[in-house]
Structure formats: structure tokens, C-alpha cells
Amino acid sequence: MPINLQEKILQAASELFYSQGIRATGVDAIAKAANTTKMSLYKYFPSKDELVVAFLRKRDEDFRLWFVAQIDSKADMPKAKLLAIFDVVSEWMAIPEFRGCAFINAAAEFPLEGNPVHQVSAEFYDKFRGYIADLARQCGSTHPESLALQLSLLIEGAIVSEQMKRRSGAADQAKQAAILLIAGSLDGAPNTPLPTHNLQD
CATH class of the missing domain: 1.10.10.60 (Homeodomain-like)
Known part of the structure; x- marks a missing residue:
């Protein structure tokens, strides 16, 4: 068609x-x-601004549908899906067309929180963290929202690192940190940036 x-x-x-x-x-x-x-x-x-917002909303819909489908194709259980997120991100960052996250890039170009472009970008990550938090709840995480924020920060940092330097290995390092965070959250550990008791094991 x-x-x-x-x-x-x-x-x-x-x-x-x-x-x-x-x-x-x-x-x-x-x-x-x-x-x-x-x-x-x-x-x-x-206006160009309306076209930018339309671009971001379409990107939001398309990317989330693609992303969830990729996760579901790699894992069945919630904990495995949390870790599969990092594998999917790593594969996405490896494609030649990768230019970072469209929403991070847009928010950087339009930094004022009241700007519609900035708001649409923020909404994307709110929904993304909600998806992670839902998986964390299914795992039995003691602090699903905090874990979702921590994992999202790892992902966002890896994306920016890879954008600045290709083949940085950032996604793999982020996944290793995520393993510790997830284990700490499921073990009922205090809600700290990194579960230091696990790091000492």
C-alpha cells in the first residue's frame, strides 16, 4: 500500500x-x-515544531512496539526480560545508522521543560521506566520503581557513551551493573545506588 x-x-x-x-x-x-x-x-x-512532535510521537510508538517484541523474542520470564533489555540495546547500538536516542537528543536540543518537544521526550522515558517497573514487580522486586529508575539510568548512560565513542562496550558494562542491582532488589536489599554487599562477594 x-x-x-x-x-x-x-x-x-x-x-x-x-x-x-x-x-x-x-x-x-x-x-x-x-x-x-x-x-x-x-x-x-x-509549523516545524508540530512536525518535530509528530516525529517523536511516531518514533515513540514504533520504537516501543519493536523493543517489546525484541524482548519477548529473547526471554519468557520477567527477570530474564530485564536483562534482555541490555542485549536488545546493545544490538540496536551496533547498527551503522545508530545516532543515539532520538529522545535524549531532542531533549538536549530543546532543554526547557515546558517545551512540547522536551515534554514528549520526557514522556517516552516515563513510559519506558514504567515498562521496566512492571517487569520488576513481576520479579518480586522490593522497590520496583527505584530499580526501574536505576536500570533506566544505566541504559541512558550506555546510549550516550556509545554515541560519543562507538564500540565502547558500554551496554555490556551496564548489564553487569544491572545484574547486581536486580539481585539486590530481589534479595530485599536496601534501596541503594549499587548493592555494595553484592559487590564484595
């Missing part, structure tokens, strides 16, 4: 925003990539 012009514009914008950056990508370049005119673009997206 051929895509319509609105979808074509959004697809072209998505590719350019992710590969080149949002502020560095002009409306002229998007219209050219979509083989259309600025007038047609503005018919569907009255």
Missing part, C-alpha cells in the same frame, strides 16, 4: 531529524527529501 504525502513528509523528516539533528534540519531540506513543496508540507504540519 503506497504511503500518502503526509506519511512521506513525516518519514523524510524523521530520517533527517535523527541523522542530522532537529535544529540542523530545515524545512526546505525536508520538503526536498519528500519530493514536495514547503506549501504542501505546511498543509499537513503548520
Whole structure:
């Protein structure tokens, strides 16, 4: 089924925003990539900001569906799924087209919390942490929300590290830290940044 012009514009914008950056990508370049005119673009997206938000919302939906499917294909049990997250992230970061996380990048380009672009980016990570927290609850974690935040911070840090230096091994190191955090949370350990009693074992 051929895509319509609105979808074509959004697809072209998505590719350019992710590969080149949002502020560095002009409306002229998007219209050219979509083989259309600025007038047609503005018919569907009255402003560049609205196009950016549409890009992020589509990215949110597509990425989360893909990500959960990848996790489910690798593991059946909640604890295994928590660790599989790091394997999926590692595989994603290894692709040649990897340019970091679109939502981290967007939030950095639009740092004011009240900005719609920043808000959509923050919402993505709220939902992502909610997904992790749900798995943590199924595992019997004593502090599922805290564990979800800790694991999310490991993932976000690994993504930024890999963006700064390819083949950094950050995802593997993050997974090793996650193993300790998950074990501590399931053992009823205090909610600390790292379960130091496990590190000493």
C-alpha cells in the first residue's frame, strides 16, 4: 500500500531529524527529501515544531512496539526480560545508522521543560521506566520503581557513551551493573545506588 504525502513528509523528516539533528534540519531540506513543496508540507504540519512532535510521537510508538517484541523474542520470564533489555540495546547500538536516542537528543536540543518537544521526550522515558517497573514487580522486586529508575539510568548512560565513542562496550558494562542491582532488589536489599554487599562477594 503506497504511503500518502503526509506519511512521506513525516518519514523524510524523521530520517533527517535523527541523522542530522532537529535544529540542523530545515524545512526546505525536508520538503526536498519528500519530493514536495514547503506549501504542501505546511498543509499537513503548520509549523516545524508540530512536525518535530509528530516525529517523536511516531518514533515513540514504533520504537516501543519493536523493543517489546525484541524482548519477548529473547526471554519468557520477567527477570530474564530485564536483562534482555541490555542485549536488545546493545544490538540496536551496533547498527551503522545508530545516532543515539532520538529522545535524549531532542531533549538536549530543546532543554526547557515546558517545551512540547522536551515534554514528549520526557514522556517516552516515563513510559519506558514504567515498562521496566512492571517487569520488576513481576520479579518480586522490593522497590520496583527505584530499580526501574536505576536500570533506566544505566541504559541512558550506555546510549550516550556509545554515541560519543562507538564500540565502547558500554551496554555490556551496564548489564553487569544491572545484574547486581536486580539481585539486590530481589534479595530485599536496601534501596541503594549499587548493592555494595553484592559487590564484595
